[in-house]
Amino acid sequence: MSVSLPVVYTIRGCDACVKLLDKWQAEGMAFEERRVETSQVLMDEARRYGAMVPIVVWPDGRVEQGLEGHISCFII
Amino acid sequence: MPRDTSVVTPERFAEGLTYAEFLAQATVNADKFEHYHRTSPLTADDLAFFAEAVARPDGLAKIMAIAEAWCGDVYRELPTVARIAEASGAELRIFLREQNPDIMDEFLSNEGQSRAIPVVVFYRRDHRYLTHFTERAAVAHQDLADAQAAVTADLQLPAGTKLGTAPQDQRQAFITALIARIEPRLPEWQRAAIQEMRSLLATALKTTEAAAGARVTA
Numbered sequence: 001m002s003v004s005l006p007v008v009y010t011i012r013g014c015d016a017c018v019k020l021l022d023k024w025q026a027e028g029m030a031f032e033e034r035r036v037e038t039s040q041v042l043m044d045e046a047r048r049y050g051a052m053v054p055i056v057v058w059p060d061g062r063v064e065q066g067l068e069g070h071i072s073c074f075i076i
Numbered sequence: 077m078p079r080d081t082s083v084v085t086p087e088r089f090a091e092g093l094t095y096a097e098f099l100a101q102a103t104v105n106a107d108k109f110e111h112y113h114r115t116s117p118l119t120a121d122d123l124a125f126f127a128e129a130v131a132r133p134d135g136l137a138k139i140m141a142i143a144e145a146w147c148g149d150v151y152r153e154l155p156t157v158a159r160i161a162e163a164s165g166a167e168l169r170i171f172l173r174e175q176n177p178d179i180m181d182e183f184l185s186n187e188g189q190s191r192a193i194p195v196v197v198f199y200r201r202d203h204r205y206l207t208h209f210t211e212r213a214a215v216a217h218q219d220l221a222d223a224q225a226a227v228t229a230d231l232q233l234p235a236g237t238k239l240g241t242a243p244q245d246q247r248q249a250f251i252t253a254l255i256a257r258i259e260p261r262l263p264e265w266q267r268a269a270i271q272e273m274r275s276l277l278a279t280a281l282k283t284t285e286a287a288a289g290a291r292v293t294a
Contacts, residue, residue: 011144011146013144013174013191015191036104036146037103037104037144037145037146038103038104039103039104040103040104040105040106043104043105043146050248050251050252051251051252051255052239052251064244064247064248065247065248066239066240066242066247066251067244068240068241068242068244068247069240070240071189071240072239072240073147074147074148074149075146075147075148076148076255076259
C-alpha cells in the first residue's frame with residue numbers, strides 16, 4: 001500500500017479505536033480513518049492486515065493492531 | 077441484568093429487527109452469516125430441547141439479541157440463534173448495539189466494563205426475563221486465556237501478558253500467534269455456546285417450574 005498518511009481501520013463504538021483517535025486528534029496528528037463496518041471492501045482490506053481493530057498501517061508499511069491498555073474488537 | 081424496570085418492555089421488544097431485517101441492514105459479512113446459518117452445529121437434540129422449552133405453558137417465547145454485523149462472535153453465533161427461533165417458534169428480535177445504548181447498558185459484562193456482544197436474552201410469553209448468554213462460552217474464555225499464556229511464553233513476554241497489555245512493539249506478533257492458536261477452536265466454541273445457552277435456559281425454567289412438576293433437562 002502506498003500512503004502518505006497513516007491509515008487507521010476502525011469500528012464505530014470500539015473503545016480502543018475511540019481512544020486512539022482521541023489521542024491522535026489531541027496531538028494534531030493527520031491520518032486517514034477507514035470505518036470497516038461501513039463496507040465489505042474496507043472490511044476485507046482491514047482483514048488483510050490484521051484481526052483486531054484499531055489497525056494502523058504506517059506510511060513505511062508497518063502494521064499495528066489493537067491499543068495497549070484498551071479493549072479492542074476482533075473482526076474475524 | 078434486566079429487572080422489572082428494564083427498558084426492554086414488550087413494546088420495545090416488538091420494535092427490534094427480525095433476523096431478515098438485520099441481514100438486510102448489514103453492510104458487511106453477509107457471506108459469513110449465510111455460511112454459519114447453513115452450517116450451524118445444532119443437533120436434533122438441541123432443537124428438541126428448545127422446542128420443548130417453547131411448548132411449556134410458561135416457557136420460552138421470546139429471544140432478544142444485541143448484535144453488530146462486523147463482530148466475529150456475532151456472525152458465528154447469531155445465525156444459530158436464528159435457527160433456534162425458526163425451529164422452535166420463539167420470536168427473535170435483534171437490536172443494534174450502537175443504536176440502543178440503553179439496552180446494552182443492562183447487559184454489560186466484565187463487571188460492567190465491557191459492552192461485549194452478542195447478548196442473547198430469553199423471555200417467557202408474558203415477557204418475564206429468564207436468562208441471558210453473553211459473547212462466548214466459558215470454554216472459549218478459557219481457551220483465550222490459555223492461548224495468551226502460551227503466546228506470552230513463546231514470545232518471552234512477562235508472565236500475565238494479555239491482549240490488552242501486550243507491548244505495542246510486540247502486539248502484531250502477539251495477536252498473529254494468538255489467532256493461530258484459537259482459530260482451530262472456533263467450531264468447539266460454537267458447540268459450547270449452544271450447550272451453555274441450553275444449560276442457562278434449563279436452569280432458569282427449572283427454577284420456577286419445579287413446583288409444578290415440570291421437567292426440563294439440559
